[in-house]
Amino acid sequence: MPWDARKKLHWVLDVAFREDECRKRAGNAAENFAMVRHIATNLLKQENSLKKSINVKRLQAGWDNSYLMKVLGVNTI
Template sequence: MQQILSNLKADDHRRLAIAVRVHWSNLHWVLDVAFDEDRNRTRQNHSAANLAVIRHIALNLFKNETSRKVGIKVKRKRAGWDNDYLLRLIRGI
């Protein structure tokens, strides 16, 4: 089965490159602001990649939680303070 990733024409490389760049820059910005990812200095073995995967999972959990219209940073703080909220986030998988 063929999956469609975009409605852009196959020869529209420039627009596709811009769309990909915007998507990844937005994702990096959110990870840096909400998780302070740029200050992470983990370098041993695969730990940096493992922590990046965990941050992406956490970001997806926060984005899927829609009970309140607040930012990722606020949701992250609340999850640290409120165990019931944290369990609701995790059960949202």
């Protein structure tokens, strides 16, 4: 991964998900949560109906279940 892309990913993870403040250290918790954050970042980047930042999309998904389902790619009736 090029340096710029890695730097941008770390910035998104740090700002949107506050990854540097995470204190999960027992067992595999840190790796598991890092993987979940990466998956969430990828899903939020792929969702294009809301033209906002990753942080705003993450907050919107937490507030609005229909938007969360759209991010997850789940078809609702």
